[in-house]
Amino acid sequence: MVERSQKEVWKITPWVMLLLLLGNFALMAFDAREANSRQRVIRVWAQTSADFVQSPVTFISSAVTNYFSSISSMRTAQSENDALKQRVQELEVEVQNSKSLAFENERLKSLLELKSETAYRFLPAQIIGRDTSAWFDTSIINRGSLDGVKLNMPIVTNGGLVGRVTAVSPLTAQVSLITKDKSGLGAVIGALGTSNALGVVSGTGKREILEMGYVPGSVEVNVGESVYTTGQDGIYPAGLKLGEVAEVRAGSASEALKIFIQPSAKLSSMQEVAVLIYEPPARPEFDKSLPNANKKK
Amino acid sequence: MEHVKITTALIVAVLLQWTLRNVAEPLAFIDFPLIIVVYAALQGSSIRALFYGTAAGIATDALSYGLLGANGFSKTLVAFVVAEIVRRVYVDNLLLRIPVIAGACLLDDLVYYGMHRLLGQEPTGEFVTTLAYTVIGTTIAGTIIYLLLDSFFAENVKNRRREVFTARRQTRRRNPIRLGNRR
Numbered sequence: 001m002v003e004r005s006q007k008e009v010w011k012i013t014p015w016v017m018l019l020l021l022l023g024n025f026a027l028m029a030f031d032a033r034e035a036n037s038r039q040r041v042i043r044v045w046a047q048t049s050a051d052f053v054q055s056p057v058t059f060i061s062s063a064v065t066n067y068f069s070s071i072s073s074m075r076t077a078q079s080e081n082d083a084l085k086q087r088v089q090e091l092e093v094e095v096q097n098s099k100s101l102a103f104e105n106e107r108l109k110s111l112l113e114l115k116s117e118t119a120y121r122f123l124p125a126q127i128i129g130r131d132t133s134a135w136f137d138t139s140i141i142n143r144g145s146l147d148g149v150k151l152n153m154p155i156v157t158n159g160g161l162v163g164r165v166t167a168v169s170p171l172t173a174q175v176s177l178i179t180k181d182k183s184g185l186g187a188v189i190g191a192l193g194t195s196n197a198l199g200v201v202s203g204t205g206k207r208e209i210l211e212m213g214y215v216p217g218s219v220e221v222n223v224g225e226s227v228y229t230t231g232q233d234g235i236y237p238a239g240l241k242l243g244e245v246a247e248v249r250a251g252s253a254s255e256a257l258k259i260f261i262q263p264s265a266k267l268s269s270m271q272e273v274a275v276l277i278y279e280p281p282a283r284p285e286f287d288k289s290l291p292n293a294n295k296k297k
Numbered sequence: 298m299e300h301v302k303i304t305t306a307l308i309v310a311v312l313l314q315w316t317l318r319n320v321a322e323p324l325a326f327i328d329f330p331l332i333i334v335v336y337a338a339l340q341g342s343s344i345r346a347l348f349y350g351t352a353a354g355i356a357t358d359a360l361s362y363g364l365l366g367a368n369g370f371s372k373t374l375v376a377f378v379v380a381e382i383v384r385r386v387y388v389d390n391l392l393l394r395i396p397v398i399a400g401a402c403l404l405d406d407l408v409y410y411g412m413h414r415l416l417g418q419e420p421t422g423e424f425v426t427t428l429a430y431t432v433i434g435t436t437i438a439g440t441i442i443y444l445l446l447d448s449f450f451a452e453n454v455k456n457r458r459r460e461v462f463t464a465r466r467q468t469r470r471r472n473p474i475r476l477g478n479r480r
Contacts, residue, residue: 020348061320
């Protein structure tokens with residue numbers, strides 16, 4: 001091995017730095033240009049290898065947290081038990097009612113010759129990691145392409161829509177939240193088909209609030225109304241709950257309303273999510289040929 | 298042996314960066330790989346610090362939504378700047394290291410943010426808040442980690458100080474009083 005003097009080392013250091021900076025810059029330029037098409041192989045490899053570290057750490061940390069939270073919850077267990085017993089009795093009555101309603105529903109459906117079918121399949125997943133940079137806010141789940149996860153598949157919780165898959169490796173997938181600044185999706189306030197309050201919901205960068213724009217100022221919107229996806233964005237299916245209207249800033253006949261929505265999914269504390277196995281219907285490709293160009297026969 | 302120890306510390310730092318945010322959100326504001334890269338630069342091994350910066354940065358970027366190479370770029374630059382400072386100024390003291398790690402974190406974040414803006418990518422985090430929290434978190438964590446690392450590298454620290462401050466020449470003076478007594 002060649003021994004270099006300190007002076008020689010200091011001489012070559014700037015050149016080494018320049019070389020490394022150029023390499024990093026090339027990587028960045030490549031990554032930025034191709035961001036919306038296919039993924040980088042290096043990302044897929046890194047995500048796959050990180051899964052072997054992230055999964056055990058998440059398992060251990062959640063086990064420790066659960067242990068301590070179970071100890072603290074023992075104190076309130078007795079009073080909760082009494083309240084739950086009462087609630088069970090109430091629910092039993094409700095279940096009886098809903099059973100009769102379900103029976104009635106089946107009967108009416110059969111009358112209308114409608115087939116009952118589940119629209120989408122859910123794949124339960126656990127959040128095993130978060131974005132390594134404080135500047136971004138994505139999550140990593142323990143389901144990947146081997147489980148059938150694909151790019152842009154919606155992620156939901158029992159509360160509602162969480163986001164979509166933005167990168168997939170064989171064992172893991174990266175999830176971008178709906179609260180991300182540049183995210184946007186078609187939404188409607190109230191029931192799709194009957195409501196005129198259609199607009200675009202976009203992220204604000206804050207986890208507690210979403211913003212909805214392009215809703216005509218003439219439409220009446222009330223605080224507390226539910227907001228659902230319309231499916232017109234070509235990514236999310238129609239009918240997924242986004243949240244509830246938290247604030248409405250009045251517009252006019254010519255000015256759109258500014259609506260703030262509180263997401264119904266608990267984005268700050270979620271640990272369990274589900275991947276919606278949904279692929280949007282293929283859109284017809286636009287004819288890119290020039291109208292006056294000679295077409296090959 | 299020292300290189301092995303720093304490399305091990307760097308690997309641990311990357312693993313912590315990958316996992317700790319899922320345990321507690323505020324830990325996202327501590328840049329563990331940067332702390333080790335700056336420590337390597339403080340040891341005076343400039344070229345090694347540059348490579349550590351690139352490797353740790355790309356490993357961090359691979360699991361981030363940000364641009365691949367942005368952290369590598371900023372950490373390499375930071376490693377070079379810190380190595381240049383170490384060459385010119387004596388910073389082998391915990392109190393002097395605090396502004397160095399704070400400055401390094403500030404530079405790292407500014408370059409990272411700037412590169413994203415330059416290439417048309419908008420980071421989600423609010424600029425001032427994220428910058429402030431990261432600088433505070435990384436500085437506090439860095440100071441504690443440096444104390445720990447110095448205890449691991451105690452022998453190297455002693456050797457380095459011996460190189461910087463050459464031992465004072467020991468001259469023996471005759472005692473005039475004793476000489477007087479002889480008479």
